[in-house]
Amino acid sequence: MSAHDPLALERSHLAASRAALRAMRADVEALDIKDVAANWVNARVLERQMEERITALADLADTPLFFGRLDYETHAAGTTFHIGRRHVHDADGDPMVVDWRAPVSQPFYRASAKEPMDVRRRRRFGYTGGELTAYEDEDLTDASAGARSSRLLQAEIERPRVGPMRDIVATIQPEQDEIVRAGIGGTVCVQGAPGTGKTAVGLHRVAYLLYAHRERLARTGTLVIGPNASFLRYIEQVLPALGELNVAQATVDDLVAHVEVRGTDSPDAARIKGDARMAEVLRRAVRSGVTMPVEPVVVVRGSRRWRVPAYELEEIVRELLARDIRYGAAREALPQRIAHAVLVRMEEAGEAPDDRVQDAVARTPAVKAAVRAVWPAVDPVKLVLRLLSDAAFLAEHAEGVLSAEEQRTILWAKPARGPKSAKWSAADAVLIDEAKDLVTRTPSLGHVVLDEAQDLSPMQYRAVGRRCATGSATVLGDIAQGTTPWATPGWREALAHLGKPDAAVEELTQGFRVPREVIAYASRLLPAIAPGLAEATSVREAAGDFAVRPVGLGELDAAVVAACRAVLAREGSVGLIAADARIPALAEALAEAGLAHLAPGEETSAAARLTLVPASLAKGLEYDHVVLDEPAAIVAGEPDGRTGLRRLYVALTRAVSGLTVLHAEPLPRELAQASA
Structure with missing residues (x-):
């Protein structure tokens, strides 16, 4: 191996790094933890941590161990750092x-000739089948040199993909990196056009925060919320590839799964049930059972x-209502407040009761009976059932909030006999979640x-917000892709x-995945x-393959x-996107032609x-090649034209390399105009 052959030297470093990673894993596997833990619970926790550490140290042959290198000008006496998905160290x-998340790695994503960040040279590596086959150097000391695009960077962005979503750790752009490394203390909202990498940015931000604040997030937890199960299956391998194995994933429906959802709402009913005004209706309904005392409480202690007296009990109840604390917390506080009033009288009579006496008084039958009468327990499921079934109950608590017509719209036509027989809708489940939080705080x-x-x-936003009330969030989306009423x-x-x-609201407008002709057409x-x-x-740089083809009636399939x-016949994944109503016919046509196909989420x-x-x-998914069936049918499949056009916009922007649009209808x- 020549000392002047950079590629050979880098291959040697790759081999040595892989050997070092294997040694790190072997060291963990060799640890004896049998007598380390104090009890079996701690032993099981430690055993699980060891298993996760061993899994995280796996050397995946088809995943490059490092993808870049930084040669610093003055930092640490000219130290060179290889940048990769995980840390690897030698025997010393x-x-x-x-x-890639370490502070010393940041210039790999941010440095430029104008702002070199003390970096002399940035090197990118190219791989084929896990083998290091190329490198590309960028001299950052020449401030007069114009910015030039990276051939290897473009190749990585445009590399065909088959299977689930992969990480973008080797291709993160400066504006994306700023969002990824934003501090944990604040919430960031990313408005991102199709192909701007907003989903990948959000996932890499989780990986970064787990690196920078591991202990804190290990205690409090992290969660990725996606629109549906197919989407979650599509992205589920990204964080494990970055070494993060303990991030939960769920849909909003999963979060609020307090009842079995078997019914559907009309668009108008779903819109009203999802309106933030329903929070006030529920708040009133939850508190509706509280009544003012009319009888005194008499506690017998010995002789x-x-x-x-009733007036003093009323003062206690009104004070708890005024504090606007959760219904359940107030109900738990009420017996203690009544018991405290009893203790005051004991002290006035010359006794010296302590906290144990107060607890005993709070548990007496008289106090318990008073609490049941004044502040009864609330079952959130039964409460929402009554709201949706009882017109008078709904009218009482929706007065001045919902119109009479809106109340009629959300009332069930046929009241259910009980919670188990009710045909709950997805929007109803969100209402139950709101009611549960009004009673007991959501962690x-x-x-x-x-x-x-x-x-x-809005009510779904509130449900998610409860899950990060004392934490932070990364909100990702595109207003143009909104397809719900x-x-x-x-x-x-x-x-x-x-x-x-x-x-903070950040906007990503530079697309890295969707070809320029495709995004221009969709725009x-x-x-x-x-x-x-x-x-x-x-x-x-590549315009991509793009075609819009009219076909004769009866020839579309x-x-x-x-x-x-x-x-x-080309390399990469293929997505055939069509209106939902067209799926059965197309599935039959593909089967007759002998073309095997998958459903979304089965790409593994x-x-x-x-x-x-x-x-x-289709939302959130991407394919190298997309065949789009009958745009007019996609638009017609939605309840209104604007929603239909938004659905079409989503479908048009799923292509990474090529898009073919076929239509028999206008x-x-x-x-x-774009197809003319």
Whole structure:
């Protein structure tokens, strides 16, 4: 190996780093922890931690151990750092690969000739099948040199993908890195056009925060919230690839799964139930059972009787109501407050009661009976059931909040006999979650990532906000992709419902994934679906394959199958996106043609590279090649034209390398000019 052959030297360092990683794992595997823990519980916790550490130290042959290098000008006497997904050290503890999240790695993403950040040279590496095959150097000492694009960076961005979403740790851009490394103390909202990497930014931000604040987040927990189970399966491998194995993932429906959802709402009913005004209706209903005392409480202790008059009990109840604390907490405080009033009388009579006496008084039958009468227990499920079934009860607590017409809209046509027989909707489950929080505080996590946030209702925002009330959040979305009747009109309103009104709002407009011709075509819809939103641009050098093809009536299925067969001849994943109503017919056509296909979220399977995607599930997914079936059907599949055009915008922007649009019906007029 020549000392003047940089590629050979880097390959040697890669081999040595892999050997060092294997040694690190072997050291952990060799540890004897049998007699270390004090008890079996601690032993099991330690054993699990060891298992997770061993898993995190796995050397994945197809995953580059490092992807870059920094040569510092003056830092640590000209030290060179290899940047990778995890830290690797040699037998002496000296770093061979530095974690991408470490402060010393930051210039790899931020340094430029104008602001070199003490870096003399930045080197990027190219890999083929896990083997180091190329490198590319960037001299940052020449401030007069113009910025030039990185060939290896472009190749990595455009590399075909099959299977679930992968990390972007080697290609994070400066504006993305600023969001990734934002402090844990504040909430960040990212408005990102298609292909700007907002989902990846959110996931890498979690990985960074776990690195920088591991102990804190280990205690409080982290959670990634996605729009549906298919999306979560698509992104589930990103954090493990970055060495983070303990981040929970869920949908909003998972968070509020207090009842079995078996019913559906009309769009109008769902919109009203999702309105923030329902929080006030629920607050009134939860407190409706509180009544003012009309009888005194008489506590018998030995031969003495202690009397607390009704007017004093009323003062206690009104004070607890005025404090506006949670219903359950107030109910727990009430017997102690009554007992305290009894103790005051004992002390006035010359006795010297202590806390044990107060607790005993609080548990007496007289006090318990008074609490049951004045502040009865509330079952959140039964409370919401009554609101939706009892017109008089709803009218009483919705007066001045919901109109009579709105009340009629959300009332069930056929009242349920009980909670188990009720056909609860997804919006009803969110109402129950609100009611439960009014009774008992929802535990808060340290950090929550909320993706595709533009589609949440105000009440859903409140449900998520409860899960990070004492923590922070990363909110990701695109106003132009809002496809629900209650989609948020603006981020400030959404953040207020989330309980994070002071969150910083960042905008990503540079696309790295969607080809420029595709994003330009899709952006024709922006004036109709999001007039105030800036049009996205693409930094992709390759224009991508793009075609819009009209076909004859009755020929669409065959044309779609032919288009799928053609793109399957190329490398990478293929997504056939169509209106939900068209999915059965297309599935049958693909089967007759012998083209195996998957459903969204099944991309981890090696059985096929073609995924048949209902338009309603396309959000957040991406494929190298997209065949888009009948745009007019996608628009017509939604309850209104604007929502339909937003759904179409989502479908058009799932392509990474190529897009073929096939249509037998006329295109929506907003796209007609682009295809001319």
